[in-house]
Each structure stands twice: as structure tokens, then as C-alpha cells.
Amino acid sequence: VMLITMGVFWLLSILMSVWMSRLTMRPILRSWGRQTEFVGNAAHELRTPLTIIQNKLELLLTKPNDKIIDQAENIAIASSESQRLQKLTQDLLALARSDSNTLQTNFEKTQVASFLDHTVEPYTEIAASQGKKLVLAPVPEFVVTLDQNLIHQLMNILIDNAMKYSPQGSTITVSAKPLGRKWQLVVADQGIGIKSADRQRIFDRFYRVDSSRSRKTGGNGLGLSIANWIVSLHHGTIVAKENQPHGTQFVTTLPVTPNSSLGSRREKKG
């Protein structure tokens, strides 16, 4: 009986330690799985433009005596694919920074109206060149604390998307208003819209509602995950809503003063 009892205890302690180690290992394994998935997705995204560039360069080498003008189309494709690679590497670097929590932030008091004037203005010309209208609705005078570079990057992502997913002749409206201790920044378009089932998932890394369409417009599915990270650095929220009568509204809600301890120090939140 002694031997059997000792055996049962021994077996139980082994089972307990296996179970405990599974519990402690689970988050590590999960994060490892996420890392592997991320690297796989990144490699996949990098491979496509690289293959196209390589094909185009090999094609050029088969006709070394051609004039540049005769090969202009191949050169243009190789060039636009290398731009795509550049954008992708920038986005991947931003996400790597978000994962390592080592971004040096610089929060400063900012007049929203004049900041948005400067930020939005350059995009109005780009929108006009695509036959779209970009409007900054009148912004009331109010001051908030934000990292100007990061919010500029956020605006860039949201306006760029609004233009990518809207038809010619449509209008994109940027607006901002104070809401007590918070304030709201809205980028609204009259484009293709996003189905409610996709409105959460678009913030996931590499998620695209329609990959072929997004690829054609130069998308890599990383923009909104970077937007989400920027907003979380400001302790805010970002949601996609339906715009009336059609299109999408990205509503970003941020605290007027994110956190007094958020000076220019190493940011630990991500």
C-alpha cells in the first residue's frame, strides 16, 4: 500500500509539473507562434515585389541594345515595385519598434487647428491630382498634447486609405472637435465602405478586406495596425464606422492630455 501511495503521489507530482509548465509555456508559445506568423507574412509580402523586379531586370538583360524608351514599361513596373518594397520596409520597421517598445516619443502642446492645416494641406493637391476632393472642416481653437510626428503619420495612413478606397469625384472630409477631456479626429470618405464583419479585423497586421484590390492600390495590410499602435501610444481609441450614405469614417478619440508622465522618455506602452 505504501508503495502504491508513493507511486500515485509521484505520478500526480509529475502530472502537476507538466500542467504547470504548460501554463507558463503557453504565453511564450503563443507569442512565438505570432512571431512566426508575422515573419512568414512579411517574407511573403517581400517576395512578390522582389520577384517582379528580378523578372523585369532579367527581361532588360535579354535586350541590352534596346533604348530605354522601348523598355520604359518594364522599368516603370520595376520602379513602382521597389517603391512598394520601400514602403513595406518602413512599415515593418515601425511595427518592430512598436513590438520592442523603444520608440522615443515627443509629446508637446499643440494647437489642433493650425497643426491640421499644415498636415492636411499637402494631401489636398494629391487628392486633386486623382480627381478627388479633400476638405478640412473648420476646426475650433483648442490645444492638446500629442506627438506631432506620430499623429502626422496617423493622418497620412487614414487620408491615404480614404483616397485609395474612394472613387473619382468623391469628397474626403477631415474634422476635429474637443469633447471635454478628450478630443476627436475624424477622416470620412464616400468610398467602397467596410462590411461590419471586417471593421475590427482591418486593424490586424496584414489583414486586407480584398487583397487583390489592396495590392493594386499599393496596400500591404499594415497601415491600420500602425495607426492603432500610434493611437494606443496616445491612450486613445480608433474605430471604423459606416459613413452616410456610403463610405467609411475613421473616428479617433484621444485624451487632451494623454498622461503627464509621458514626456520625451522611452515609451513603454505599445
Ligand code: ADP
Ligand atoms: P492597406 O495597406 O491594405 O490599405 P491597411 O491596414 O491600411 O492596409 O488597411 C487594411 C484594409 O482595410 C485595407 O486592405 C482595406 O481593405 C480596408 N480599408 C482601410 N481603409 C479603408 C477605407 N477608407 N475604405 C475602405 N476600406 C478600407
